[in-house]
Amino acid sequence: MTTPPKISQLISQFRERLGSRNVLTRASELLTYECDACTLLLHPPQIVVLPKTPEDVAFIVQHCIRAEIAYTARGAGTGLSGGALPVEGGVLISLNRMNKLIRLDPENRTATIEPGLINASLNKAANPHGLFYAPDPSSMAACSLGGNIAENAGGIHCIKYGVTTDHVLALQVVLPNGEVSWIGNPTRRLHGPNLLGLIVGSEGTLGIITQAVLKLTPLPQKTRVHLATFQSLEAAGAVVAAVIQQGLLPSAMEFMDAFTVRAVNTAFNVGFPENCEAVLLIELDGSSGQVEEDGKLLLTIFQEHGVGQIRTGESVEERAALWKARKATVAAYGRYMPAFYLHDCVVPRSRLVDILREIQAVAQKYNVMIANVFHAGDGNLHPHVLFDPAIEGQTENSMRAGDEILQTCLNMGGALSGEHGIGLEKQAYMHLQFTPQSLEKMQVLKEIFDPANLNNPGKIFPQRQGCGETRVTLSTSHFKATETASAEGGVWI
C-alpha cells in the first residue's frame, strides 16, 4: 500500500527534475486524468507528471521503482478500454508534451516521432511528400501515436493497409527496470525473436514508448468512395462476403444500420438515403486502372445483391462528405439515449449476417436499443447498446446484452477486441477466449518484463481467478451522457 511519505518524496523529486508546473497533485488537476474515453470507470492518479524527454520518463520510472509506486503512461486519453487508468493510483505519466515529429524521411518512407504526436499531425506532414501513415483510428484528429502503438490501433483503412503493428519499425522504450532501449531497427525487420511485435499492442504494460520509427506508405494515385443502400441486413452482409470472396481488397468497407443512418441525418443533416435497412461505404484506391477495374467488379456485386441507391465520391470534398456521416455517428446517438455501452468484438467476416441477426435478437430479449456501425471489411463490430441509466433496470439489461453479444462473437470463432484493447474493461472475459495455460504464458511475459508489477498494473489479465471471477462493476454514475460527445471532441469508433 502506498504511503503518503513516499508520495511526498516523489513529488519533491519530480518537481526538482521537471519543474513544479509539470507535476500535478491538486484534486482538481487530477480529475482530468481519472478516466479515458471509456467513461465507465474512474481511477484518479495521485500524481500526474508531464515529462518532455525520454530521459525524464526514465527518471520518473526509476524513482517509482525505488519508491515501489505504480506508474501508468497516458497519451491523449482517447482509449476506449480503460488501458491508461492508474488502477492502483500512483503516478500517471502524461506524454502529451513529448509531441514532436523528430524526423520525416520521405526517401526511406519513415517518420521518427515522439509518442504524444497526434496521429493526424503526422499525416499532415507526410501528405505533401506523397506519403501517409496508414493506421487511421476514427479518433485520429485527437489520439496520440504512442497510444496507438500501445493499443495496436486499427481504423477504417486497416482492411487493406494493416493495423499499427504492421507500420512500426522500431521503438524507443523505457523498460520497467528504468532503462532505455531501442527495440527493432528503423531500416527493416530484424531476424530472430521479435520483441517489437510484443511491445506493440501490449497496452502499455511492458514499457513506455518514448520514440518510434514508423513506416509511411505512398498515397494512392486514385481513391473512390461508393455508398450503397440495401433493403436488408442480409443483402448488405452478403455484399461484404462477396467482396471478400471475389478477392477485391477495398481500402475501407464500413457498415451503418438504418437506425444509425436516421440518427446522423437528424443530427447533422448529411442527407444519407433513409429508405433502407443498411448502408455500406466502400472505398477503393490504387492506380487509376486498378480502381476502374475494381469499381466495375464492385458494381456488379452490388447489382447481384439488389442494391438500392449508389452514390460515389472521387474528389477530396465528395469523399469527405460521404465519410462525414460515418464519423459523426456516436454524437448522433446522443439524441436518442443519454448513455451507451460500446463494444468492439470481432467475428469472421463470413458471419456478419449471422451476428447481426443475433444482435437484433439480443436487443429484443433485453429490451434495449442497439445501433450498429462497424468495420465490415475486417469483421470488427461496434454494437452500441443505448440506454438511460435513470430508468430502472436499463443499465443492468445493457450490461447483460453486451455480455451476450461478446459470448456470441466468441462462439462464432471471433475475438473480444478488434482495436480498443482489453484494458480494464474486458479483462474479466479473457478466460472466455483463452485457456488458463495460454493466459499463464502471457502473464509470464509480463512478469519477465516487469517483475515488480509496477508498470501499468492490473490490466489485460483477470485479476481474480476461478469461478468467482466477476466482471468490472459498472455503476450508473459512471456513464456520461453521449449528448456531450461531438464529432470534434467526443468519442470516436
Add this chain to the structure above:
Amino acid sequence: MDLKALHNNWIATGEAEYVAENALCIKPSTPESLSKQLAQLAKHQVSVAQSSAAMAGLMHLHWISLNQFKKIDSSNAADYIVRVQTGVTFGELDAHLAQYKQMFPLRYPAEMTLADILATDRATLESGLRGYPRDSVLKSEVATPDGELTYSGADVVKNVTGYDLHKFYVGSRNAFGILTEVTLKLIARPEGIQSITAQCDKLVDALHLMTELRTSLLTPTVCELIETQTGWTIVAQLQGAAAFLESSTRTWRENASSLWTFDSLQSDFDDDGIQGLIDSVQPWPQDYAVLEIVTPLSDWEDLLKKLHVLIPVDSEAYLQARPLAGLIYVAAKPDVFKALATAVQCLITEYPQAFMQWSQWPEAVYTALAHRDVFWTEVRQWNLPTDPLQLTLLKNLKKRYDPQNTLWTPELEL
C-alpha cells in the same frame, strides 16, 4: 520410466523411430502427443532439435519431425484465412488454396514445411512488397516443454486481445516452443503472372534499367538484381488481373529499353516459380555462405556499387540485391567468407542505418554452422539483439518457457 523405456514406448506406438545409431526421430501423431513428449524429454533433461537443423547435417540425438501434422482447415475460406498444421509443406498448402483461388502472400519451395518457414520467419523474394510470414499469422498453437499446448491470437483478421505471442514465436527458431498449428491470413490468387528479365554486362547499365522499372507505373511483386559470371541479370515479376497486366505492360514496353524480355502471361504459378528462374541465373552453389546487408532504400544502390568495387574479381564471390526491401546479399565460399565479411563490415560503417546480419536462408546458416570453428559464435549471436537489456529479457523468457533448456536451437546463443 527411464529414457530407454520411453523410447521403446514411443517406437511401439509409432511416435518415434531410430534414424541412425542412437539418433531418435520423434514423430508425434498429434500436437497433444508432442507436448507430452517434450515434457518427458525435459524431465530427463534431454535436448531435442528441430528437424531442419538435423536434416542439414547438425545431427542431434533427439529431433522432431512434424510430418504427421498435416491438417488443413479451410472452413473459413470465405474469410480468406486458413488454419493449418505446421507439418504441411508449402506445396501442399498452395495446391489446397488454389482450389479457392487464394494464396499465402509469400512463395516458398514446394517441399518446405510451414514449421521451417515460420521458425525462421523466412523472407522471400516478395518480402519487400508483402512483408514476412509473421505478418500473416493470426493465431498460433504452440507446444512447450511444460507439456502444455497454448494459444494466442484468434481466427479473425483483426484482433488485439492479449499479448501477440504468435508474433514472438514466429522467427524464434523454436527456442521458446514449437509451433504446431497456425491460422494464416491469405490473399487472392492473381489471375495473371508476368515475368520480366533483362541482362547487361555492366552494373551501371543494370542500375539504369532498375530505375526505369522503379519509375514506371508497374508494381513488381518481385525484383531481384543478380550478379552472374558474365554480368548482371534483373528478374522481376508482376501479379494481378490478367487484362490489367496485359494493358499496363504493353504501354510500358513501348517506351522501355529493348533489353527487357517479357515472358508470356501465365494464369498460375509454375512449379518452380520465380525462384526457379532466379536459381537458374544465380551462379553460386548451395554450399556458399551468404551474408545479408540491410540498407535504407536510399542507400542500397550506392552501397552496391561500392561493394562491387570492394570484392576482388578473382574471389568467386557474388552480389545479389533485392531493391524493394533494401537488401544486398554477398555470397562466397566459406573459406574466404570471414575475411570478406570483415571488409564488408568496415565498408558499411559509412552508412549509419545499414547493418549486416546473417542471411535468413537457413541453408546458408547451417552451412556456416557446419564450419563450427570459424562461425559458431558469430552466427549464434547475429540473430539476437545486441542490446544487453533485450538479450537479458530473451534469456529470462527462455528460462521460463524452457526451464530445462531442452529446446535446442543451434542458431541462437540463448
